[in-house]
Amino acid sequence: MTKKWTDVEPTLVLVAHGTRNPRGVEMIAALAEAVGARVGTTRVAFVDVLGPSPAEVLRELSGPAVVVPAFLASGYHVHTDVPREVMASEHPATTVTRALGPDxxxxxxxxxxxxxxxxxxxxxxxxxxxxxxxxxxxxxxxxxxxxxxxxxxxxxxxxxxxxxxxxxxxxxxxxxxxxxxxxxxxxxxxxxxxxxxxxxxxxxxxxAEPIGLHPDIVELVSARFLDGARAVAEHAHSARQ
The missing domain is CATH 3.40.50.1400 (Rossmann fold)
Structure with missing residues (x-):
């Protein structure tokens, strides 16, 4: 029996700005890996400089997605770029959480x-x-x-x-x-x-060094995802009624 979209565990899509600095890219990848070890499948997307874009990642998913904007404030990228990318993807079940900061x-x-x-x-x-x-x-x-x-x-x-x-x-x-x-x-x-x-x-x-990879940041990203996953579950429950 084929699972419905609403029965599939959501994928976390961690959306970052993007940088040409390899250490910056490696840090985001390491953050996604650490979060993924806690919450499950995690993908990375970037809104600028390099890819894949959020729309490209969302088009590849076969289940619901929780987009977590890895930004420290809700500026242009959070208010404009991320919603535009979600809309462009035409992904039918995407929940976007609030940005990471301030916190x-x-x-x-x-x-x-x-x-x-x-x-x-x-x-x-x-x-x-x-x-x-x-x-x-x-x-x-x-x-x-x-x-x-x-x-x-x-x-x-x-x-x-x-x-x-x-x-x-x-x-x-x-x-x-x-x-x-x-x-x-x-x-x-x-x-x-x-x-x-x-x-x-x-x-x-x-x-001081950038905030970088830190256990408390991993916990924060995980918490954002779990909030989004609960919203996905509540929507799925409502859809069944």
């Missing part, structure tokens, strides 16, 4: 990365985000920076690598003008790529 998990991981870079309590921090032209994303960046400030008790300024202002170097310079002798950059980036590379020239006393 207190990231603040905790960023503190670990900062300490490894030489940061100590009392040192000022520049929260370095990719930037966006979407005010909703900028608001979420401010929320995430506030979480980091609350956790560290330090002065936290916001700087952007592209698109928005102030730039990361300008944010570092502003903190120094305010009398902070030691300023560290906290990378609010998921993986290595061009944006993270640019942080080395910001004039800070140290740059």
């Amino acid at each position: 207190p998990v990231f603040a905790r991981v960023m503190v670990e990365r900062l300490v490894s870079a030489g940061w100590a309590s009392g040192d000022a921090i520049v929260f370095a985000a990719a930037g966006s032209s979407d005010e909703r994303a900028l608001l979420e960046h401010r929320r995430a920076a506030a979480m980091l400030a609350e956790l560290t008790g330090s002065r936290v300024g916001i700087g952007y690598v592209a698109t928005a202002r102030p730039s990361v170097p300008d944010a570092v310079a502003a903190l120094r003008r305010d009398g902070h002798e030691r300023v560290f950059v906290a990378s609010y980036l998921l993986a290595r790529g061009l944006f993270h590379t640019r942080l080395a020239d910001a004039g800070s006393d140290g740059v």
Whole structure:
């Protein structure tokens, strides 16, 4: 007896931005592998730079899908690119979860990365985000920076690598003008790529590694998927009635 679509376990489609940096691609692949070990079949798609695209991955699936946008804020890619790709795929059973950030998990991981870079309590921090032209994303960046400030008790300024202002170097310079002798950059980036590379020239006393692969991030992605899988199951239940 052939299974109906609604009887098949959903596949997690982890959607990332994309980068030409091999280490960044490897990190996303490693994240997908770690999440897949917990929740089942997991595929990776990218909205920019390289493929496969979300639409291409969704067209290959023979069962329901849960798309998890691996973005730290809900900007253009989350609000426009992902829905467009889902629609273009014509996949009949796709659930899209909310983006990964902002979330207190990231603040905790960023503190670990900062300490490894030489940061100590009392040192000022520049929260370095990719930037966006979407005010909703900028608001979420401010929320995430506030979480980091609350956790560290330090002065936290916001700087952007592209698109928005102030730039990361300008944010570092502003903190120094305010009398902070030691300023560290906290990378609010998921993986290595061009944006993270640019942080080395910001004039800070140290740059933390990207958030990267971390058990708490694996847990967060898994939780997003399970939320989406429950929505799939509820829809299937309603369809049977």
